[in-house]
Amino acid sequence: MNFYLLTLIKMALTAFVLLTCCAYAVWVERKVLAHIQLRPGPYRVGPHGLLQPLADLIKLLTKEGIVPSYANPFFYLLAPFLAVALALSAIAVIPFTPEFELFGVRTAIGLTDINIGILFLLALSSLGVYGIAIGGWASNNKYSLMGSLRSSAQMVSYELPLAMAIVSPLLLVNTLNLREIVELQSGFYLGFLPKWNLFALPVPQALAFLIFMIAAFAETNRVPFDLPEAESELVAGFHTEYSSMMFASFFMAEYANIITICCVATVLFLGGWHPLWPAQYGSDLVPVVLLAGAGLILLYHAAQAARRRKWDRFTFPVFGVLLLALSPVFLVPMLKPVLIPFFWFVAKAGFLVFVFIWIRGTLPRYRYDQLMRFAWTFLFPLSLANLLVTGLVVALAG
Protein backbone atom coordinates (compact mmCIF):
# COMPACT_ATOMS: atom_id res chain seq x y z
CA MET A 1 0.00 0.00 0.00
CA ASN A 2 2.95 2.23 0.75
CA PHE A 3 3.89 2.15 -2.94
CA TYR A 4 0.43 3.30 -4.10
CA LEU A 5 0.28 6.09 -1.54
CA LEU A 6 3.75 7.30 -2.50
CA THR A 7 2.90 7.16 -6.20
CA LEU A 8 -0.29 9.14 -5.65
CA ILE A 9 1.62 11.82 -3.72
CA LYS A 10 4.30 11.92 -6.41
CA MET A 11 1.68 12.22 -9.15
CA ALA A 12 0.01 15.15 -7.46
CA LEU A 13 3.36 16.85 -6.83
CA THR A 14 4.59 16.29 -10.39
CA ALA A 15 1.38 17.60 -11.92
CA PHE A 16 1.45 20.66 -9.66
CA VAL A 17 5.12 21.43 -10.36
CA LEU A 18 4.77 20.86 -14.11
CA LEU A 19 1.71 23.11 -14.40
CA THR A 20 3.41 25.81 -12.33
CA CYS A 21 6.50 25.52 -14.52
CA CYS A 22 4.30 25.88 -17.63
CA ALA A 23 2.72 29.03 -16.22
CA TYR A 24 6.07 30.54 -15.23
CA ALA A 25 7.66 29.48 -18.54
CA VAL A 26 5.23 31.97 -20.10
CA TRP A 27 6.39 34.66 -17.67
CA VAL A 28 10.08 33.87 -18.34
CA GLU A 29 9.44 33.86 -22.07
CA ARG A 30 7.75 37.26 -21.99
CA LYS A 31 10.50 38.70 -19.80
CA VAL A 32 13.37 37.31 -21.91
CA LEU A 33 11.72 38.40 -25.17
CA ALA A 34 11.12 41.82 -23.68
CA HIS A 35 14.75 42.20 -22.64
CA ILE A 36 15.92 41.02 -26.08
CA GLN A 37 13.73 43.76 -27.55
CA LEU A 38 14.90 46.35 -24.96
CA ARG A 39 11.62 46.76 -23.07
CA PRO A 40 10.72 45.81 -19.49
CA GLY A 41 7.98 43.24 -20.24
CA PRO A 42 5.21 42.45 -17.72
CA TYR A 43 5.65 44.75 -14.76
CA ARG A 44 2.28 45.67 -13.24
CA VAL A 45 0.94 42.52 -11.58
CA GLY A 46 3.09 41.79 -8.55
CA PRO A 47 6.79 42.65 -8.24
CA HIS A 48 8.33 42.56 -11.72
CA GLY A 49 5.15 40.96 -13.06
CA LEU A 50 5.68 37.81 -11.02
CA LEU A 51 1.95 37.32 -10.44
CA GLN A 52 1.15 37.76 -14.15
CA PRO A 53 0.58 33.97 -14.69
CA LEU A 54 -2.01 33.99 -11.90
CA ALA A 55 -3.76 37.00 -13.41
CA ASP A 56 -3.72 35.31 -16.84
CA LEU A 57 -5.21 32.18 -15.33
CA ILE A 58 -8.04 34.09 -13.63
CA LYS A 59 -8.72 35.98 -16.83
CA LEU A 60 -8.87 32.83 -18.93
CA LEU A 61 -11.03 31.01 -16.35
CA THR A 62 -13.62 33.76 -16.26
CA LYS A 63 -13.87 34.24 -20.04
CA GLU A 64 -16.79 32.72 -21.87
CA GLY A 65 -15.94 29.51 -23.71
CA ILE A 66 -17.46 29.85 -27.16
CA VAL A 67 -18.31 26.93 -29.42
CA PRO A 68 -18.96 28.28 -32.95
CA SER A 69 -22.39 27.29 -34.21
CA TYR A 70 -20.93 25.76 -37.38
CA ALA A 71 -18.26 23.76 -35.55
CA ASN A 72 -18.40 20.05 -34.78
CA PRO A 73 -18.96 20.32 -31.01
CA PHE A 74 -17.74 16.86 -29.99
CA PHE A 75 -14.39 17.07 -31.76
CA TYR A 76 -14.10 20.77 -31.02
CA LEU A 77 -14.20 20.04 -27.28
CA LEU A 78 -12.17 16.84 -27.54
CA ALA A 79 -9.17 18.46 -29.26
CA PRO A 80 -7.81 20.69 -26.43
CA PHE A 81 -8.37 17.88 -23.93
CA LEU A 82 -6.42 15.47 -26.14
CA ALA A 83 -3.59 17.96 -26.66
CA VAL A 84 -3.11 18.77 -23.00
CA ALA A 85 -3.54 15.18 -21.74
CA LEU A 86 -0.92 13.80 -24.13
CA ALA A 87 1.47 16.66 -23.44
CA LEU A 88 1.24 16.33 -19.66
CA SER A 89 1.49 12.53 -19.49
CA ALA A 90 4.84 12.49 -21.28
CA ILE A 91 6.61 13.81 -18.17
CA ALA A 92 5.79 10.55 -16.32
CA VAL A 93 8.79 8.60 -17.63
CA ILE A 94 11.49 11.26 -17.16
CA PRO A 95 13.95 10.32 -14.37
CA PHE A 96 15.06 13.49 -12.57
CA THR A 97 17.33 12.07 -9.87
CA PRO A 98 19.04 8.78 -8.98
CA GLU A 99 17.16 6.50 -6.59
CA PHE A 100 17.23 7.29 -2.86
CA GLU A 101 15.71 5.96 0.35
CA LEU A 102 12.62 7.70 1.75
CA PHE A 103 10.82 6.27 4.81
CA GLY A 104 12.21 2.84 3.97
CA VAL A 105 11.11 2.87 0.33
CA ARG A 106 13.51 3.20 -2.59
CA THR A 107 12.20 5.94 -4.82
CA ALA A 108 13.30 8.83 -7.02
CA ILE A 109 12.00 12.13 -8.30
CA GLY A 110 10.18 11.07 -11.45
CA LEU A 111 7.02 9.03 -11.65
CA THR A 112 7.79 5.73 -13.31
CA ASP A 113 10.60 3.79 -14.86
CA ILE A 114 9.61 1.62 -17.82
CA ASN A 115 11.72 -0.53 -20.13
CA ILE A 116 10.54 1.21 -23.28
CA GLY A 117 10.71 4.77 -21.92
CA ILE A 118 12.02 6.39 -25.05
CA LEU A 119 9.51 4.57 -27.27
CA PHE A 120 6.72 5.68 -24.94
CA LEU A 121 7.83 9.28 -25.41
CA LEU A 122 7.97 8.87 -29.19
CA ALA A 123 4.48 7.32 -29.19
CA LEU A 124 3.05 10.20 -27.16
CA SER A 125 4.74 12.83 -29.31
CA SER A 126 3.46 11.18 -32.50
CA LEU A 127 -0.07 11.10 -31.06
CA GLY A 128 0.22 14.73 -30.00
CA VAL A 129 -0.48 15.90 -33.53
CA TYR A 130 -4.14 14.80 -33.26
CA GLY A 131 -5.02 17.49 -30.77
CA ILE A 132 -3.93 20.20 -33.19
CA ALA A 133 -5.22 18.45 -36.33
CA ILE A 134 -8.69 17.72 -34.94
CA GLY A 135 -8.97 21.12 -33.29
CA GLY A 136 -8.28 22.97 -36.51
CA TRP A 137 -10.58 20.77 -38.52
CA ALA A 138 -13.48 20.83 -36.06
CA SER A 139 -13.42 24.65 -35.88
CA ASN A 140 -14.70 24.65 -39.46
CA ASN A 141 -12.66 27.72 -40.27
CA LYS A 142 -10.33 28.14 -43.26
CA TYR A 143 -7.47 29.57 -41.21
CA SER A 144 -7.76 26.87 -38.56
CA LEU A 145 -7.85 24.13 -41.18
CA MET A 146 -4.78 25.54 -42.94
CA GLY A 147 -2.99 25.72 -39.60
CA SER A 148 -3.78 22.13 -38.66
CA LEU A 149 -2.89 20.83 -42.16
CA ARG A 150 0.46 22.57 -41.95
CA SER A 151 0.99 21.25 -38.47
CA SER A 152 0.25 17.61 -39.31
CA ALA A 153 2.48 17.65 -42.39
CA GLN A 154 5.26 19.39 -40.47
CA MET A 155 5.11 17.11 -37.45
CA VAL A 156 5.07 13.93 -39.55
CA SER A 157 8.03 15.19 -41.59
CA TYR A 158 10.16 16.24 -38.64
CA GLU A 159 9.41 13.11 -36.66
CA LEU A 160 11.73 11.14 -38.96
CA PRO A 161 14.92 13.15 -38.28
CA LEU A 162 13.89 13.34 -34.61
CA ALA A 163 13.61 9.56 -34.33
CA MET A 164 16.84 9.03 -36.30
CA ALA A 165 18.66 11.48 -34.03
CA ILE A 166 17.36 9.57 -30.99
CA VAL A 167 18.48 6.20 -32.38
CA SER A 168 22.19 7.05 -32.68
CA PRO A 169 22.84 7.72 -28.95
CA LEU A 170 20.74 4.62 -28.23
CA LEU A 171 23.29 2.61 -30.22
CA LEU A 172 25.95 3.81 -27.79
CA VAL A 173 24.08 3.03 -24.57
CA ASN A 174 22.28 -0.12 -25.80
CA THR A 175 19.09 0.32 -23.76
CA LEU A 176 15.70 2.00 -24.09
CA ASN A 177 15.25 2.64 -20.37
CA LEU A 178 15.75 6.33 -19.61
CA ARG A 179 17.20 5.74 -16.13
CA GLU A 180 19.77 3.29 -17.49
CA ILE A 181 20.60 5.71 -20.31
CA VAL A 182 21.47 8.37 -17.73
CA GLU A 183 23.37 5.96 -15.47
CA LEU A 184 25.53 4.80 -18.39
CA GLN A 185 26.65 8.38 -19.01
CA SER A 186 28.32 8.77 -15.61
CA GLY A 187 32.07 9.28 -15.25
CA PHE A 188 34.63 11.55 -16.87
CA TYR A 189 37.25 11.29 -19.62
CA LEU A 190 40.71 12.44 -18.47
CA GLY A 191 39.17 13.39 -15.16
CA PHE A 192 37.24 16.42 -16.39
CA LEU A 193 35.33 15.82 -19.67
CA PRO A 194 31.91 14.29 -18.80
CA LYS A 195 31.03 11.01 -20.51
CA TRP A 196 27.74 12.39 -21.83
CA ASN A 197 26.49 11.10 -25.17
CA LEU A 198 27.25 14.55 -26.52
CA PHE A 199 30.98 13.79 -26.08
CA ALA A 200 30.85 9.96 -25.98
CA LEU A 201 34.09 8.54 -27.22
CA PRO A 202 33.64 6.16 -30.15
CA VAL A 203 31.40 8.73 -31.91
CA PRO A 204 30.50 12.04 -30.23
CA GLN A 205 26.80 12.71 -30.81
CA ALA A 206 27.00 16.50 -31.14
CA LEU A 207 25.52 16.33 -34.65
CA ALA A 208 22.65 14.13 -33.46
CA PHE A 209 22.02 16.61 -30.63
CA LEU A 210 21.81 19.48 -33.13
CA ILE A 211 19.43 17.53 -35.39
CA PHE A 212 17.35 16.58 -32.36
CA MET A 213 17.03 20.18 -31.21
CA ILE A 214 16.11 21.46 -34.70
CA ALA A 215 13.46 18.75 -35.05
CA ALA A 216 12.27 19.51 -31.52
CA PHE A 217 11.58 23.11 -32.52
CA ALA A 218 9.44 21.85 -35.41
CA GLU A 219 7.67 19.23 -33.26
CA THR A 220 6.65 21.83 -30.69
CA ASN A 221 5.62 24.34 -33.40
CA ARG A 222 8.04 26.98 -32.17
CA VAL A 223 9.79 29.78 -34.02
CA PRO A 224 11.36 29.44 -36.61
CA PHE A 225 8.93 26.62 -37.49
CA ASP A 226 5.74 28.10 -36.04
CA LEU A 227 3.87 28.04 -39.36
CA PRO A 228 0.75 26.36 -37.89
CA GLU A 229 0.06 29.55 -35.97
CA ALA A 230 1.74 32.13 -38.21
CA GLU A 231 -0.02 35.34 -37.14
CA SER A 232 0.74 37.26 -40.33
CA GLU A 233 -0.87 34.61 -42.56
CA LEU A 234 -3.37 32.57 -40.53
CA VAL A 235 -4.67 34.92 -37.78
CA ALA A 236 -3.73 32.41 -35.06
CA GLY A 237 -3.72 29.14 -36.98
CA PHE A 238 -5.33 26.08 -35.51
CA HIS A 239 -6.60 27.77 -32.34
CA THR A 240 -8.20 30.82 -34.00
CA GLU A 241 -11.71 29.91 -32.80
CA TYR A 242 -10.78 28.75 -29.32
CA SER A 243 -11.35 30.88 -26.23
CA SER A 244 -11.24 30.59 -22.45
CA MET A 245 -9.75 27.44 -20.90
CA MET A 246 -9.84 25.58 -24.22
CA PHE A 247 -7.36 28.10 -25.58
CA ALA A 248 -5.38 27.84 -22.36
CA SER A 249 -5.22 24.06 -22.79
CA PHE A 250 -3.50 24.43 -26.16
CA PHE A 251 -1.17 26.97 -24.63
CA MET A 252 -0.36 24.70 -21.70
CA ALA A 253 0.18 21.75 -24.04
CA GLU A 254 2.71 23.78 -26.04
CA TYR A 255 4.74 24.73 -22.97
CA ALA A 256 4.49 21.25 -21.43
CA ASN A 257 5.81 19.86 -24.72
CA ILE A 258 8.74 22.27 -24.66
CA ILE A 259 9.62 21.34 -21.08
CA THR A 260 9.33 17.61 -21.82
CA ILE A 261 11.42 17.71 -24.96
CA CYS A 262 14.12 19.70 -23.15
CA CYS A 263 14.12 17.02 -20.42
CA VAL A 264 14.43 14.32 -23.10
CA ALA A 265 17.38 16.13 -24.70
CA THR A 266 18.98 16.37 -21.25
CA VAL A 267 18.51 12.66 -20.62
CA LEU A 268 19.66 11.50 -24.04
CA PHE A 269 22.56 13.82 -24.79
CA LEU A 270 23.51 15.90 -21.74
CA GLY A 271 23.91 13.16 -19.17
CA GLY A 272 20.75 13.77 -17.14
CA TRP A 273 21.66 14.53 -13.52
CA HIS A 274 25.44 14.11 -13.90
CA PRO A 275 27.39 17.29 -13.12
CA LEU A 276 29.34 19.28 -15.69
CA TRP A 277 32.66 18.60 -13.93
CA PRO A 278 33.69 16.18 -11.14
CA ALA A 279 32.57 16.73 -7.56
CA GLN A 280 36.17 16.81 -6.32
CA TYR A 281 36.65 20.07 -8.24
CA GLY A 282 33.67 21.54 -6.41
CA SER A 283 30.72 21.03 -8.73
CA ASP A 284 28.56 20.40 -5.63
CA LEU A 285 29.12 24.01 -4.59
CA VAL A 286 27.65 25.46 -7.81
CA PRO A 287 23.99 25.68 -6.61
CA VAL A 288 25.13 27.17 -3.28
CA VAL A 289 27.27 29.80 -4.99
CA LEU A 290 24.56 30.58 -7.56
CA LEU A 291 21.78 31.01 -5.00
CA ALA A 292 23.92 32.96 -2.54
CA GLY A 293 25.25 35.15 -5.37
CA ALA A 294 21.73 35.87 -6.62
CA GLY A 295 20.64 36.70 -3.05
CA LEU A 296 23.57 39.08 -2.53
CA ILE A 297 22.96 40.80 -5.89
CA LEU A 298 19.31 41.31 -4.92
CA LEU A 299 20.33 42.76 -1.54
CA TYR A 300 22.82 45.09 -3.26
CA HIS A 301 20.14 46.29 -5.69
CA ALA A 302 17.69 46.75 -2.82
CA ALA A 303 20.03 49.36 -1.41
CA GLN A 304 20.33 51.05 -4.82
CA ALA A 305 16.67 50.75 -5.94
CA ALA A 306 15.50 53.57 -8.14
CA ARG A 307 13.11 55.95 -6.46
CA ARG A 308 10.36 55.31 -9.03
CA ARG A 309 10.13 51.62 -8.16
CA LYS A 310 8.89 51.85 -4.60
CA TRP A 311 8.10 48.13 -4.36
CA ASP A 312 11.68 47.07 -5.14
CA ARG A 313 12.86 48.43 -1.79
CA PHE A 314 10.54 45.94 -0.14
CA THR A 315 10.57 42.90 -2.47
CA PHE A 316 14.30 42.78 -3.30
CA PRO A 317 15.42 42.23 0.33
CA VAL A 318 12.68 39.63 0.88
CA PHE A 319 13.69 37.59 -2.17
CA GLY A 320 17.39 38.14 -1.44
CA VAL A 321 17.07 36.80 2.11
CA LEU A 322 14.96 33.88 0.84
CA LEU A 323 17.61 32.88 -1.71
CA LEU A 324 20.40 33.27 0.87
CA ALA A 325 18.46 31.07 3.29
CA LEU A 326 17.88 28.46 0.57
CA SER A 327 21.52 28.19 -0.46
CA PRO A 328 22.84 26.22 2.59
CA VAL A 329 20.12 23.58 2.01
CA PHE A 330 22.35 22.19 -0.77
CA LEU A 331 25.10 21.59 1.84
CA VAL A 332 23.01 19.37 4.17
CA PRO A 333 24.59 15.89 3.87
CA MET A 334 21.21 14.12 4.11
CA LEU A 335 19.60 16.05 1.26
CA LYS A 336 22.73 16.27 -0.89
CA PRO A 337 22.36 13.01 -2.89
CA VAL A 338 18.90 14.16 -4.05
CA LEU A 339 19.18 17.91 -4.42
CA ILE A 340 22.52 18.16 -6.24
CA PRO A 341 21.54 15.78 -9.10
CA PHE A 342 18.13 17.43 -9.26
CA PHE A 343 19.80 20.83 -9.52
CA TRP A 344 21.99 19.70 -12.44
CA PHE A 345 19.03 18.17 -14.27
CA VAL A 346 16.90 21.28 -13.85
CA ALA A 347 19.83 23.53 -14.79
CA LYS A 348 20.45 21.70 -18.07
CA ALA A 349 16.76 21.42 -19.01
CA GLY A 350 16.23 25.04 -17.98
CA PHE A 351 19.09 26.18 -20.16
CA LEU A 352 17.55 24.37 -23.14
CA VAL A 353 14.18 26.03 -22.44
CA PHE A 354 16.04 29.34 -22.41
CA VAL A 355 17.55 28.47 -25.82
CA PHE A 356 14.00 27.91 -27.13
CA ILE A 357 13.03 31.40 -25.98
CA TRP A 358 16.29 32.95 -27.15
CA ILE A 359 15.75 31.59 -30.67
CA ARG A 360 12.19 32.87 -30.70
CA GLY A 361 13.55 36.33 -29.99
CA THR A 362 16.23 36.05 -32.66
CA LEU A 363 15.14 34.17 -35.77
CA PRO A 364 12.46 35.00 -38.36
CA ARG A 365 9.94 32.40 -39.56
CA TYR A 366 10.60 29.98 -42.43
CA ARG A 367 8.46 29.88 -45.55
CA TYR A 368 6.46 26.67 -45.84
CA ASP A 369 8.28 25.21 -48.86
CA GLN A 370 11.64 26.03 -47.24
CA LEU A 371 10.52 24.19 -44.14
CA MET A 372 9.62 21.05 -46.08
CA ARG A 373 12.69 21.15 -48.29
CA PHE A 374 14.91 21.59 -45.24
CA ALA A 375 13.36 18.55 -43.54
CA TRP A 376 13.42 16.14 -46.46
CA THR A 377 16.50 17.11 -48.45
CA PHE A 378 18.85 18.19 -45.67
CA LEU A 379 17.90 17.16 -42.14
CA PHE A 380 16.68 13.63 -42.91
CA PRO A 381 19.70 12.57 -45.06
CA LEU A 382 22.01 14.15 -42.50
CA SER A 383 20.43 12.20 -39.65
CA LEU A 384 20.62 8.99 -41.72
CA ALA A 385 24.31 9.59 -42.44
CA ASN A 386 24.95 10.25 -38.75
CA LEU A 387 23.13 7.03 -37.85
CA LEU A 388 25.13 5.03 -40.42
CA VAL A 389 28.48 6.39 -39.21
CA THR A 390 27.54 5.77 -35.57
CA GLY A 391 26.35 2.24 -36.31
CA LEU A 392 29.51 1.45 -38.29
CA VAL A 393 31.85 2.74 -35.59
CA VAL A 394 29.92 1.00 -32.80
CA ALA A 395 29.96 -2.28 -34.76
CA LEU A 396 33.70 -1.99 -35.46
CA ALA A 397 34.54 -0.98 -31.90
CA GLY A 398 32.80 -3.80 -30.23
Add this chain to the structure above:
Amino acid sequence: MDVLLFLIFAGIAVGCALNLVLQTHPISSALSLIGVMGSLAVLYLLLGGEFLAAVQLIVYAGAIMVLFVFVIMLLNAGAEKRPSKKVLRTAVALPLLFTLAGVVAYILATQAGRTETVKFGAYVVGPYEIGKALFTTWLLPFEVTSILILIAILGAVVLARKEI
Protein backbone atom coordinates in the same frame (compact mmCIF):
# COMPACT_ATOMS: atom_id res chain seq x y z
CA MET B 1 -6.47 -6.72 -12.35
CA ASP B 2 -5.18 -8.05 -15.68
CA VAL B 3 -8.54 -9.56 -16.55
CA LEU B 4 -10.28 -6.32 -15.65
CA LEU B 5 -7.93 -4.28 -17.84
CA PHE B 6 -8.33 -6.80 -20.66
CA LEU B 7 -12.11 -6.60 -20.49
CA ILE B 8 -12.08 -2.80 -20.43
CA PHE B 9 -9.76 -2.40 -23.40
CA ALA B 10 -11.26 -5.28 -25.39
CA GLY B 11 -14.61 -3.57 -24.87
CA ILE B 12 -13.20 -0.26 -26.06
CA ALA B 13 -11.66 -1.95 -29.11
CA VAL B 14 -14.95 -3.60 -30.11
CA GLY B 15 -16.90 -0.43 -29.41
CA CYS B 16 -14.55 1.67 -31.53
CA ALA B 17 -14.65 -0.93 -34.32
CA LEU B 18 -18.46 -0.82 -34.35
CA ASN B 19 -18.37 2.95 -34.29
CA LEU B 20 -15.95 2.90 -37.23
CA VAL B 21 -18.54 1.14 -39.37
CA LEU B 22 -21.60 2.99 -38.10
CA GLN B 23 -20.31 6.57 -38.38
CA THR B 24 -21.18 8.51 -41.53
CA HIS B 25 -18.39 11.06 -41.35
CA PRO B 26 -14.93 9.90 -42.52
CA ILE B 27 -13.12 11.79 -39.75
CA SER B 28 -15.19 10.08 -37.07
CA SER B 29 -14.45 6.71 -38.64
CA ALA B 30 -10.72 7.48 -38.84
CA LEU B 31 -10.63 8.52 -35.18
CA SER B 32 -12.50 5.36 -34.18
CA LEU B 33 -9.83 3.38 -36.00
CA ILE B 34 -7.21 5.18 -33.91
CA GLY B 35 -9.17 4.13 -30.83
CA VAL B 36 -9.09 0.50 -32.03
CA MET B 37 -5.33 0.70 -32.57
CA GLY B 38 -4.71 2.32 -29.20
CA SER B 39 -6.67 -0.35 -27.32
CA LEU B 40 -4.94 -3.09 -29.34
CA ALA B 41 -1.63 -1.59 -28.18
CA VAL B 42 -2.80 -1.91 -24.57
CA LEU B 43 -3.74 -5.56 -25.22
CA TYR B 44 -0.22 -6.21 -26.58
CA LEU B 45 1.14 -4.56 -23.46
CA LEU B 46 -0.96 -6.85 -21.25
CA LEU B 47 0.50 -9.86 -23.04
CA GLY B 48 4.03 -8.57 -22.40
CA GLY B 49 4.80 -7.34 -25.90
CA GLU B 50 5.89 -3.87 -24.79
CA PHE B 51 7.98 -3.14 -27.87
CA LEU B 52 5.13 -4.21 -30.14
CA ALA B 53 2.71 -2.00 -28.20
CA ALA B 54 4.91 1.08 -28.56
CA VAL B 55 5.53 0.43 -32.25
CA GLN B 56 1.82 -0.09 -32.83
CA LEU B 57 1.20 3.38 -31.40
CA ILE B 58 4.14 5.07 -33.16
CA VAL B 59 3.64 3.55 -36.61
CA TYR B 60 -0.08 2.91 -36.96
CA ALA B 61 -1.73 5.44 -34.69
CA GLY B 62 0.97 8.08 -34.96
CA ALA B 63 2.09 7.99 -38.58
CA ILE B 64 -0.28 6.11 -40.87
CA MET B 65 -3.50 7.39 -39.33
CA VAL B 66 -2.15 10.96 -39.32
CA LEU B 67 -1.78 10.63 -43.09
CA PHE B 68 -5.34 9.26 -43.32
CA VAL B 69 -6.70 12.17 -41.31
CA PHE B 70 -4.54 14.57 -43.30
CA VAL B 71 -5.95 13.34 -46.62
CA ILE B 72 -9.53 13.41 -45.35
CA MET B 73 -9.09 16.97 -44.11
CA LEU B 74 -7.35 18.04 -47.33
CA LEU B 75 -10.12 16.63 -49.52
CA ASN B 76 -12.66 18.13 -47.13
CA ALA B 77 -14.80 15.01 -47.42
CA GLY B 78 -18.28 15.52 -46.02
CA ALA B 79 -20.65 13.13 -44.26
CA GLU B 80 -22.08 10.33 -46.34
CA LYS B 81 -25.78 9.91 -46.82
CA ARG B 82 -27.19 6.86 -45.12
CA PRO B 83 -29.19 4.55 -47.33
CA SER B 84 -32.85 4.73 -46.43
CA LYS B 85 -33.72 2.39 -43.58
CA LYS B 86 -35.91 -0.53 -44.47
CA VAL B 87 -37.29 -2.90 -41.86
CA LEU B 88 -37.25 -5.87 -44.21
CA ARG B 89 -33.56 -5.41 -45.04
CA THR B 90 -32.65 -5.24 -41.36
CA ALA B 91 -34.80 -8.24 -40.57
CA VAL B 92 -32.92 -10.33 -43.13
CA ALA B 93 -29.45 -8.93 -42.41
CA LEU B 94 -29.32 -9.26 -38.63
CA PRO B 95 -29.93 -13.05 -38.42
CA LEU B 96 -27.45 -13.56 -41.26
CA LEU B 97 -24.86 -11.51 -39.35
CA PHE B 98 -25.30 -13.53 -36.18
CA THR B 99 -25.15 -16.79 -38.17
CA LEU B 100 -21.88 -15.71 -39.75
CA ALA B 101 -20.42 -14.70 -36.40
CA GLY B 102 -21.51 -18.00 -34.89
CA VAL B 103 -20.01 -20.05 -37.73
CA VAL B 104 -16.70 -18.18 -37.51
CA ALA B 105 -16.59 -18.62 -33.74
CA TYR B 106 -17.37 -22.34 -34.09
CA ILE B 107 -14.65 -22.89 -36.71
CA LEU B 108 -12.11 -21.00 -34.61
CA ALA B 109 -13.01 -22.89 -31.47
CA THR B 110 -12.80 -26.31 -33.12
CA GLN B 111 -9.79 -25.75 -35.35
CA ALA B 112 -7.53 -23.87 -32.95
CA GLY B 113 -7.32 -26.96 -30.77
CA ARG B 114 -5.68 -25.30 -27.79
CA THR B 115 -7.72 -25.17 -24.67
CA GLU B 116 -5.45 -23.45 -22.15
CA THR B 117 -6.00 -19.73 -21.81
CA VAL B 118 -3.37 -17.16 -22.62
CA LYS B 119 -1.46 -15.96 -19.57
CA PHE B 120 -1.02 -12.25 -19.17
CA GLY B 121 2.58 -11.18 -19.40
CA ALA B 122 3.59 -14.64 -20.64
CA TYR B 123 5.61 -13.45 -23.62
CA VAL B 124 7.89 -10.68 -22.43
CA VAL B 125 9.56 -9.78 -25.70
CA GLY B 126 11.91 -6.83 -25.69
CA PRO B 127 13.44 -4.92 -28.58
CA TYR B 128 16.57 -7.09 -28.31
CA GLU B 129 14.74 -10.35 -29.05
CA ILE B 130 12.71 -8.81 -31.87
CA GLY B 131 15.78 -7.25 -33.47
CA LYS B 132 17.70 -10.50 -33.24
CA ALA B 133 14.83 -12.49 -34.76
CA LEU B 134 14.37 -10.01 -37.59
CA PHE B 135 18.04 -9.82 -38.54
CA THR B 136 18.98 -13.49 -38.16
CA THR B 137 16.11 -15.97 -38.48
CA TRP B 138 13.74 -13.89 -40.57
CA LEU B 139 16.26 -11.79 -42.50
CA LEU B 140 15.09 -12.76 -45.98
CA PRO B 141 11.32 -12.22 -45.44
CA PHE B 142 12.14 -8.94 -43.68
CA GLU B 143 14.24 -7.62 -46.57
CA VAL B 144 11.73 -8.84 -49.17
CA THR B 145 8.96 -6.98 -47.34
CA SER B 146 11.05 -3.79 -47.30
CA ILE B 147 11.66 -4.09 -51.05
CA LEU B 148 7.94 -4.68 -51.58
CA ILE B 149 7.15 -1.47 -49.69
CA LEU B 150 9.81 0.38 -51.69
CA ILE B 151 8.21 -0.84 -54.93
CA ALA B 152 4.82 0.34 -53.68
CA ILE B 153 6.25 3.80 -52.94
CA LEU B 154 7.86 4.01 -56.38
CA GLY B 155 4.60 2.87 -57.97
CA ALA B 156 2.67 5.57 -56.12
CA VAL B 157 5.17 8.21 -57.27
CA VAL B 158 4.93 7.02 -60.91
CA LEU B 159 1.13 6.98 -60.84
CA ALA B 160 0.97 10.44 -59.30
CA ARG B 161 3.44 11.83 -61.85
CA LYS B 162 1.22 10.87 -64.80
CA GLU B 163 -1.59 13.03 -63.60
CA ILE B 164 0.45 16.22 -63.35
